[in-house]
Amino acid sequence: MKLAFKLAYRNLIGAGLRTWLNVIVLSFSFVVIIWLKGVMTGWDHQAKTDMTNWEIGGGQYWHEAYDPYDPFTLTESHAPLPAEFLPEVAAGEMEPVLITQGSIFPEGRMMQVIVRGINPEQTIFQLPTSVLDSATDAIPAIIGSMMAKTSRLKTGDYVTLRWRDANGTFDATDILICGIFNASVPAIDAGQVYIALDKLQEMMLLPGEATIVTFRSSNVPRQETAGWVLKTREELTRQVDEMIKTKSAGQSILYGILLLLAMLAIFDTQVLSIFRRQKEIGTYIALGYTRQQVVGLFTVEGSMHAVLAAFVAAAYGLPFLAWQAKAGWTMPVDTSEFGMAIAQTLYPVYSLGLVISTVAIVTVTTTIVSYLPSRKIARMNPTDALRGKLQ
Amino acid sequence: MENKSIISISRLIKRFPMGKDEFTALRDISLTFTEGEFAGLIGPSGSGKTTLLNIIGSLDVPTEGEALVLGRSIGKLTTREAARLRKENIGFIFQSYNLLAVHTVYENVEFPLLLLNIPSAGRHKMVMDALEWVGLTDKVRSKPPQLSGGQCQRVAIARAMVKKPSLVLADEPTANLDADNSHHILQTMETLNRELKTTFIFATHDDKVISYLHRKIFLLDGRVDKDEIIRSNKR
Numbered sequence: 001m002k003l004a005f006k007l008a009y010r011n012l013i014g015a016g017l018r019t020w021l022n023v024i025v026l027s028f029s030f031v032v033i034i035w036l037k038g039v040m041t042g043w044d045h046q047a048k049t050d051m052t053n054w055e056i057g058g059g060q061y062w063h064e065a066y067d068p069y070d071p072f073t074l075t076e077s078h079a080p081l082p083a084e085f086l087p088e089v090a091a092g093e094m095e096p097v098l099i100t101q102g103s104i105f106p107e108g109r110m111m112q113v114i115v116r117g118i119n120p121e122q123t124i125f126q127l128p129t130s131v132l133d134s135a136t137d138a139i140p141a142i143i144g145s146m147m148a149k150t151s152r153l154k155t156g157d158y159v160t161l162r163w164r165d166a167n168g169t170f171d172a173t174d175i176l177i178c179g180i181f182n183a184s185v186p187a188i189d190a191g192q193v194y195i196a197l198d199k200l201q202e203m204m205l206l207p208g209e210a211t212i213v214t215f216r217s218s219n220v221p222r223q224e225t226a227g228w229v230l231k232t233r234e235e236l237t238r239q240v241d242e243m244i245k246t247k248s249a250g251q252s253i254l255y256g257i258l259l260l261l262a263m264l265a266i267f268d269t270q271v272l273s274i275f276r277r278q279k280e281i282g283t284y285i286a287l288g289y290t291r292q293q294v295v296g297l298f299t300v301e302g303s304m305h306a307v308l309a310a311f312v313a314a315a316y317g318l319p320f321l322a323w324q325a326k327a328g329w330t331m332p333v334d335t336s337e338f339g340m341a342i343a344q345t346l347y348p349v350y351s352l353g354l355v356i357s358t359v360a361i362v363t364v365t366t367t368i369v370s371y372l373p374s375r376k377i378a379r380m381n382p383t384d385a386l387r388g389k390l391q
Numbered sequence: 392m393e394n395k396s397i398i399s400i401s402r403l404i405k406r407f408p409m410g411k412d413e414f415t416a417l418r419d420i421s422l423t424f425t426e427g428e429f430a431g432l433i434g435p436s437g438s439g440k441t442t443l444l445n446i447i448g449s450l451d452v453p454t455e456g457e458a459l460v461l462g463r464s465i466g467k468l469t470t471r472e473a474a475r476l477r478k479e480n481i482g483f484i485f486q487s488y489n490l491l492a493v494h495t496v497y498e499n500v501e502f503p504l505l506l507l508n509i510p511s512a513g514r515h516k517m518v519m520d521a522l523e524w525v526g527l528t529d530k531v532r533s534k535p536p537q538l539s540g541g542q543c544q545r546v547a548i549a550r551a552m553v554k555k556p557s558l559v560l561a562d563e564p565t566a567n568l569d570a571d572n573s574h575h576i577l578q579t580m581e582t583l584n585r586e587l588k589t590t591f592i593f594a595t596h597d598d599k600v601i602s603y604l605h606r607k608i609f610l611l612d613g614r615v616d617k618d619e620i621i622r623s624n625k626r
């Protein structure tokens with residue numbers, strides 16, 4: 001076996017350009033697959049971290065009637081905080097948010113919005129809520145950059161907000177945009193307007209009530225409470241995993257094509273070399289190899305492309321991948337229009353398992369592809385092979 | 392002292408399938424070779440020289456009859472046993488040299504020793520000795536494409552001889568060489584035959600080769616036509 005590796009190595013290096021072309025194509029597959037998967041993992045991490053920091057904290061309690069996909073539930077989905085929440089709320093470890101529907105009228109257009117009342121002193125979310133406390137002539141509000149774009153509102157703009165209070169009575173007032181934040185979590189940006197919690201409670205005639213309550217730490221065990229549904233961080237981020245899975249499935253096609261190209265090149269090389277090297281095959285047999293051993297030699301030779309490719313990939317791939325992990329990959333298009341949790345710059349995250357499994361998959365595939373045409377040798381007649389008789 | 396027989400062929404018949412029919416390439420061959428012979432199978436094209444040599448070399452099997460080579464019956468060997476017989480006891484020399492083009496002269500000659508798992512210390516000396524026999528110690532690092540035909544054939548001889556096999560089979564070894572080179576390699580083989588007691592069997596119709604032979608076996612249409620012993624190689 002050691003001899004087969006030695007011979008295979010000499011034969012490959014001896015074959016020169018053809019070997020290197022195959023090796024470069026293969027090494028490309030290594031780097032691209034690892035990089036793409038790294039980007040996906042990085043995206044998954046980033047999306048979950050962003051969700052944690054901007055939207056869900058360590059998990060949430062939802063009012064039992066609350067359904068984020070159905071704004072009409074909002075009229076029903078609010079209740080006073082359960083007594084057992086109060087100490088944590090006071091300590092800032094839990095933050096109640098009251099949510100309602102409303103309309104704003106930027107530049108005279110009407111726009112449906114979700115109004116969120118949030119404690120200006122909260123520290124669970126990265127939202128710049130402290131400005132909601134400012135003393136101004138209108139109600140201070142903040143919006144996200146996506147919302148700013150669609151509504152064409154800027155910091156310092158006044159806009160009319162209309163809402164219905166708990167009794168169903170319409171009312172309207174002006175709000176002042178005091179801040180625009182940048183988050184890559186569409187759910188808390190698009191169509192959302194934030195004002196101070198006590199202000200909204202007052203406007204809604206719902207003092208002390210909330211729709212969702214977010215807690216900071218996911219490590220504290222939580223119990224269900226009557227009227228409220230516990231949503232753990234895992235449940236809330238599951239959709240991210242699903243989204244990544246869907247995206248990854250699309251990418252698998254890309255890996256498939258890349259691998260297919262590389263494998264076609266290797267297969268072709270194998271078929272050609274078995275055809276062209278009949279005399280050499282005959283010589284190996286005359287020198288004392290069995291045909292099976294020659295099959296082994298040619299298989300090793302083919303699969304060694306993958307080994308060489310791994311080294312070549314390491315030579316240019318490691319610096320590239322490391323640089324990417326540090327500098328990140330900035331998407332050439334504006335990601336805020338994707339409608340999903342994706343940052344403009346993604347930082348790929350690679351795991352040892354990812355590298356090992358990629359190398360293993362590529363090597364095994366290459367070996368199989370090298371073996372298939374080599375089986376032909378086992379059926380060759382050594383005397384015909386020696387004569388180089390075409391078959 | 393009588394030399395012992397290393398090859399004994401009796402009533403050997405070889406047929407090849409040819410479409411629906413069969414073609415008989417060797418008809419009823421019976422021959423015995425003793426250790427240290429320098430013999431040649433001589434005959435016109437198609438007379439069966441290569442076929443017989445291939446059977447002796449365990450690359451092919453008899454259709455009928457028996458070929459005993461170094462005590463082993465060629466027709467009854469498994470492919471593994473046949474490979475082992477070739478690996479340990481038989482050296483081949485081909486008309487077109489059949490060197491491994493991407494390997495150096497040294498590596499080509501080393502190859503049979505690698506197959507035999509000879510430790511590297513002994514291997515180096517054996518390779519250098521073999522290259523010395525054929526006068527190519529200065530070409531160790533060259534690759535076959537950089538050598539002349541005569542030099543290539545000398546590498547092939549070194550490769551066949553390096554493991555000091557009992558038997559060397561040479562199929563038209565001079566067919567691609569000019570007269571000077573032919574004489575050179577024939578002298579080399581004659582010397583090795585004398586000094587190492589290696590049995591040489593040629594397949595040839597080249598007069599230069601024939602003039603060196605100690606035994607001439609004339610084949611015609613797959614039969615032994617004449618078997619002449621020119622010089623006894625007993626000393």
Ligand SMILES: Nc1ncnc2c1ncn2[C@@H]1O[C@H](COP(=O)(O)OP(=O)(O)OP(=O)(O)O)[C@@H](O)[C@H]1O
Pocket residue numbers: 407408409414415416434435436437438439440441442443594
């Ligand atoms: N594999 C085969 N299938 C069919 N016929 C074959 C095969 N090998 C050899 N023959 C036939 O057997 C006969 C003897 O062939 P062989 O190669 O032994 O001749 P040779 O004496 O070596 O001739 P040459 O001097 O041309 O090399 C030829 O007629 C050849 O066509």
Ligand SMILES: [Mg+2]
Pocket residue numbers: 440441442562594
């Ligand atoms: Mg012939």
